[in-house]
Amino acid sequence: MSILEELASVHSEFGLYPRLLSDRHFMPEDNIVERLSGIAAGKPIASVYREYITHYRTHAKGGQPLNVFAPGGVAKNVDLFSIGDWVLDNGQACLMFVFQGSLSEHEKLSVNVLSCLWALDCFNTRVDRLESRSLKLMTPEFQEIARDFWPPTGNRFTAVMNSLRITPDVARRSFVVDAVRVPYREGESSGDIDSKACQELLEREVDILRPRFIIAVGGVAKYHLEEAVPGRSVFHVRFPAPFISRADRPNVEREWDSLRELYDQCLED
Secondary structure, eight states: OOHHHHHHHHHHHTTOOGGGGOGGGSOGGGBHHHHHHTSGGGHHHHHHHHHHHHHHHHHOOSOOOOOOOOTTSSOSBOOBOEEOHHHHHHTSOSEEEEEEEBOOOTTOBOBGGGGGGTTSOOEEEEEETTTTEEEEEEOHHHHHHHHHHSTTTSHHHHHHHHHTTOOHHHHHTEEEEEEEOOBOOTTTSTTSBOHHHHHHHHHHHHHHHOOSEEEEESHHHHHHHHHHOTTSOEEEEOOOOSOOOTTTHHHHHHHHHHHHHHHHHHHTO
């Protein structure tokens, strides 16, 4: 069984994506798979997601209840994961990034922190002659996706990618998910998250991906990973929030810089 099919089997067991069971749940403009398929560079990634969705539908047993999270909580939707082509080719991940939870709108099918774009050439380089430096600007088609799926401007995508020192080679070796993806079902504890199920899901994914390094981005991800895989070393860095105090900035930058040591070890493979 391929990694994609193993993931689809586990994810369908937890009922992560009930809306994937029908093509009618998402308008094309709100479906990131459809949007990626309309861009030449995005077609291979869209193909991977389509294969995964086929496996998910095969393994899903009957209907699945919709995911409903508490208003104002750490998550309000369940995004797709991202997985690099190196991971698919080698049967395991070198890096597993775990973020907090999706804040995307219910009517959208998105990917967590738009990590599916990390491995793509989303930028053009422009020379700023006044400051004698090169600027990397997102190409219009990818800027539109970033703006639509991470409003209002889409600039948070670039900030997260740059802060975590992500390069295309790092992205190709990575599996990226959210920690909070399973709410209690109706009649249990409506609106709250099922922490035990979230942690079991992470544990199952670690078993499938066998990552060399696990990176928790933010405190919520750190908590769930430490409960899910207590015997594993988890590297923790802070999430690239829009506002970090001037006093704290040097410490946070050092955290992010430390990731390069992990990346260098992965890139030797």
